[in-house]
Amino acid sequence: MHLILNLFKKKxxxxxxxxxxxxxxxxxxxxxxxxxxxxxxxxxxxxxxxxYKFLNDIMVENPESISGYSQIDHIIVTPYGIFxxxxxxxxxxxxxxxxxxxxxxxxxxxxxxxxxxxxxHIKAIKNVLNKGREHTFISLITFTKRCTLKxxxxxxxxxxxxxxxxxxxxxxxxxxxxxxAKLQSDASLYSDKDIESIHSTISASNITDxxxxxxxxxxxxxxxxxRSLKTNNANxxxxxxxxxxxxxDKVKNYCLANKKRFNGKIYCYDHQRLV
Numbered sequence: 584m585h586l587i588l589n590l591f592k593k594k595x596x597x598x599x600x601x602x603x604x605x606x607x608x609x610x611x612x613x614x615x616x617x618x619x620x621x622x623x624x625x626x627x628x629x630x631x632x633x634x635y636k637f638l639n640d641i642m643v644e645n646p647e648s649i650s651g652y653s654q655i656d657h658i659i660v661t662p663y664g665i666f667x668x669x670x671x672x673x674x675x676x677x678x679x680x681x682x683x684x685x686x687x688x689x690x691x692x693x694x695x696x697x698x699x700x701x702x703x704h705i706k707a708i709k710n711v712l713n714k715g716r717e718h719t720f721i722s723l724i725t726f727t728k729r730c731t732l733k734x735x736x737x738x739x740x741x742x743x744x745x746x747x748x749x750x751x752x753x754x755x756x757x758x759x760x761x762x763x764a765k766l767q768s769d770a771s772l773y774s775d776k777d778i779e780s781i782h783s784t785i786s787a788s789n790i791t792d793x794x795x796x797x798x799x800x801x802x803x804x805x806x807x808x809x810r811s812l813k814t815n816n817a818n819x820x821x822x823x824x825x826x827x828x829x830x831x832d833k834v835k836n837y838c839l840a841n842k843k844r845f846n847g848k849i850y851c852y853d854h855q856r857l858v
Contacts, residue, residue: 621656624670624725627754628659634775636660636782642790642799645707650802652795653707658785659757660778662771663764664719666757667708669701670750673730680735681745688730697724698738698745711788712781719772721760725750823851 621639628637637659645653657668673694679686685693701722712718724747726732732739738747741759748756764772773781790796821835822828828851838849850858 621670623750624657624668624753628657630754631659631661631757634662634778636778638782638785638789641785642796643707643711643785643788644790645703645710647706648703649806650799652790652799653704654796654799655704655708658708660773660781661757661761662773662775662778663761664721664772665708665781666721666723666760667701667705668723668725668753669697669704671697671724671726673726676731676733677726678733679747681738686734698722698747701745708785712784718781720744722746723748723753723756725753821849823854824848825854825857826851 625639628639631637637657639657640654641658642652642654644651655667656670659666659668673688675689677686677688678690679696681698684696684699686696688694701724705720705722708720709718722745726747727750732747732749734747737743738745740746741756741763746756821830821832823830830849830851834851835849838845838855839847845855845858
């Protein structure tokens with residue numbers, strides 16, 4: 584009996600001291616999170632009535648873009664408007680406002696105002712569609728709950744045609760927008776035939792060539808990297824060329840403004856007197 588109890592104790596000790604190995608998140612895992620986010624949007628859009636038509640991952644020509652193209656995450660064409668959806672998958676706190684050109688992630692990393700970005704997408708779609716008709720667009724930017732939105736209330740309100748929301752509110756937001764439109768007008772903007780025509784026109788303009796898509800992504804990533812480098816250079820603290828002491832922007836600007844005296848170099852207060 585004593586031997587049996589000892590064996591039982593050993594098994595318990597062994598199970599308690601067993602190490603748990605946790606794998607670190609990889610870039611592949613991060614990519615999977617993005618794919619899951621896109622999949623959640625697809626699921627929501629697929630649940631709308633059959634006469635609503637949606638498209639995913641559309642790339643159309645856009646002469647105003649750096650790459651010459653615009654890549655749009657999702658479009659859903661409804662009887663009461665065309666919803667253009669830009670999906671963001673950031674982690675952290677997002678600070679921004681409707682008119683601010685750049686937003687901040689966690690108070691330090693800059694990102695382009697996604698409303699501006701989606702405005703460019705909408706302009707590209709307008710160029711594709713029938714120029715003889717004025718179309719109604721609603722711009723929706725979705726973020727996952729991996730982030731906290733600290734943004735203006737005007738772009739959170741349902742009355743706005745430029746909204747920033749959490750992704751799980753997408754279906755609800757579209758339905759609420761359509762309900763409001765129905766209350767404001769008895770007649771819909773688009774018939775089923777119109778919706779089919781808009782859908783097929785955008786589909787026909789979609790660029791599927793993998794080389795063009797890769798080049799577009801490469802150029803966009805390069806532009807983002809260049810902007811980041813410029814921002815970092817602009818934020819670098821100026822130093823004296825003699826003693827390497829940090830100087831204020833006021834001192835730096837004074838030196839640079841007096842090119843004849845300082846020859847385009849920056850000096851601290853102490854060494855300015857020696858030049």
